[in-house]
Amino acid sequence: MMAETLTLGKALNAGLRRALDSDSKVVLMGEDVGKLGGVFRITDGLQKDFGEDRVIDTPLAESGIIGTAVGLAIRGFRPICEIQFDGFVYPAYDQIVSQVAKMHYRSQGKVKLPIVIRIPFGGGIGAVEHHSESPEAYFSHTAGLKVVACSNPQDAYTMIQQAVLSDDPIIFLEPKRRYWEKAPVELEAPPGTAYPLHAARTVRPGSDATVLAYGPMVRTALDAATAAAEEGRELEVIDLRSLSPLDLAGTYESVRRTGRCVVVHEAPTNLGLGAEIAARITEECFYSLEAPVLRVGGFNTPYPAARLEEEYLPDLDRVLDAVDRAFGW
Amino acid sequence: MAKGERGTATRARPATARRRVTKNAADPELVQLLTPDGERIDRVTGPDGTQYTVDFTDAEYRALYRDLVVVRKLDAEATALQRQGELGIWASLLGQEAAQVGSGRALREQDMAFPTYREHGVLYCRGIDPIMPLGLFRGVDQGGWDPNEFKFNMYTIVIGAQTLHATGYAMGITMDGKVGGDDGEAVIAYFGDGASAQGDVNEAFVWSSVFNAPIVFFCQNNQYAISEPLERQTRIPLYQRSSGFGFPGVRVDGNDVLASYAVTRTALDNARHGQGPTLIEAYTYRMGAHTTSDDPTRYRIASEVEAWQAKDPIARVRAFLEKQQIADADFFAEVDAQAKRDAVHLRERVLSMPDPQPGALFDHVYAHGSPLLDTERAQFERYLASFEEGSH
Secondary structure, eight states: OOEEEEEHHHHHHHHHHHHHHHOTTEEEEETTOSSSOOTTOTTTTHHHHHOTTTEEEOOSOHHHHHHHHHHHHHHTOEEEEEOSSGGGSGGGHHIIIIIITTHHHHTTTSOOOOOEEEEEEOOOSOOOTTSSOOOHHHHHTSTTOEEEEOOSHHHHHHHHHHHHHOSSOEEEEEEGGGTTOEEEEEOSSOGGGSSOTTOOEEEEOOSSEEEEEOTTHHHHHHHHHHHHHHTTOOEEEEEOOEEETBOOHHHHHHHHHHSOEEEEEEEESTTSHHHHHHHHHHHHHGGGOSSOOEEEEEOSSOOOOGGGHHHHSOOHHHHHHHHHHHHTO | OOTTTSOHHHHTSOHHHHHHHTOOTTOTTEEOSBOTTOOBOOOEEOTTSOEEOOOOOHHHHHHHHHHHHHHHHHHHHHHHHHHTTSSSOOOOOTTOHHHHHHHHHHSOTTOEEEOOSOOHHHHHHTTOOTTHHHHHHHTSSSOOOOHHHHTBOOOOOSTTHHHHHHHHHHHHHHHTTOOSSTTOOOEEEEEETTGGGSHHHHHHHHHHHHTTOSEEEEEEEOSEETTEEGGGTOSSOGGGHHHHHTSOEEEEETTOHHHHHHHHHHHHHHHHTTOOOEEEEEEOOOOSOSSTTSOGGGTOOHHHHHHHHTTOHHHHHHHHHHHTTSSOHHHHHHHHHHHHHHHHHHHHHHHTOOOOOGGGGGTTSOSSOOHHHHHHHHHHHHHHHHHHHTTO
16 A cells, blocks of 8 residues: 655645545535635645535635535535634534534434534644634534544544544544644545544553543654653553544553553643543543543633743643652652 | 503604604505405516516415415414413414415425424425424424425524525535526525524525525514514615625515515526525514513504504405405305314324433434443433332
């Protein structure tokens, strides 16, 4: 099989291209996704090849993007919506939470809404306000939606295709600060036979503590594990990938082995996904735990000005500090 | 004027609004083909020069009358069922029968409708069993008929949200190449005067316009958004909103089933032939409460209600049929008997609607399931079973 080295952004582009190519009912819609190729160029060249009816430059109206996608889906299309930045999803929040999430349930399964909502999320790119948010907990709390986050080019390529194939609506979170990171991508494998969309994956085995992360924090957790190894501690790093539903079976197994667990995300720890994960691990692994499940995340502040984001965002040292605390219990 | 009958709120209204409210049947802004006295107007020119008329056979006139009477009777039965505790709530269409039957009968088989929660008359015209929405209001389901089977989407509670769904569906019609001929498809989106203030409705106008979508926006202006009068939603006549978005708007007498039919049929035909959206403002009045939960005597005066009673949508058709000798006393008695039969049948079926099984809580949250949901379902089933085990 041929592997090509691609950035995460280019891998998404290749995945979207393949999704558009394999089903004429797949349409891509959003602000500036056409000629410009999106503000992050994720849709670069797609309108040129698939036309203005398949790659649709929309009016500047987020509720309209999602609301019309609902109608297109009822009609039999499979829309992929691009929300330009995380902080711009809120005008569409009602359509996502009140309509997209509930229509399958309300209709007793008669209406399927195979809609993918792509959201570049998280900070670390020095942007102005509303451009660096982590809204995953809002969507994960809503039944009827599924929420996934990719962290590397191969997953980006595969997961976006799997999301398009899903009959459930999917919030697809893209770690925007990782768009430019490169890795080999297997381009030939059909998406159905690849790793399942809703499965967590161990990305580094270890025996001393379990570190859970997703999206942009997977790279940070791996860097922390490398640093910890130099100090003689082997950290097991698990990429959650799917935030709703959570796949914690492998995590329980890992925590029972290591006895220690640290959950890492950029979003504020207060009422964040880490709280849910910590509670579940505590219920399942109580007698194996040597320390409480610890959380590393953002503070309970709005996302700060760019010159403060290094202070705000969890980094390798904050992860290692939490690991130290887990050992000091 | 009786003391307090028209308070300071009325005097504070802008003069233009007051003039508008008092406009009568001869209003040049209002397309009307049947006067409140039952006089047939042969042909009317709309604001953009479009000619509106209908050419019905006697049987078709009688059928429209039958629809109006049956729909009103079924609605009254649902209101009674709510008062007797059999429905949690009901949103009555009383007074809006002509707008709904007129527009509903103007739809062709291939057209798709996106309703609010009050479009029981349109639902009836689409051939859907009138029991369908009662599950929603009784609380045994969430109104889950198949939208694609009946070409009638589920009721939408969030105000205006469905106008965007309708717009997307209409864009899909264009993308499927189903516009441009007489067999083309069109969409109708229902909403109210209150919804016209919503962002989603205005976004739907923008999208439909720029994509030239085959859609008709059918606004039933029933004068009140729960308690708030039209003046709280707009400073211009609603049908004029469309001009700012780049497509035509027309105001029709929403208590006139013939005009409602004619205007809707024309707009749908324009849409299916590729001429893009139209906004129709059906000027009407909600004779009852917004839902069975509110008390309209708190926000409306009796004289206003009486003035609208004189424009009743059914009485004028009956007067017309009698004057033209299109129907006789036997016909009217037979229609009343049918309506009564249908209502009794509806009542019996509502009373025998079973409550859903507890496990139905977990059905259809996802198309592809979810491990979390499977776990919760299993836990809940074990919990329920524990009561039976522990009963000894």
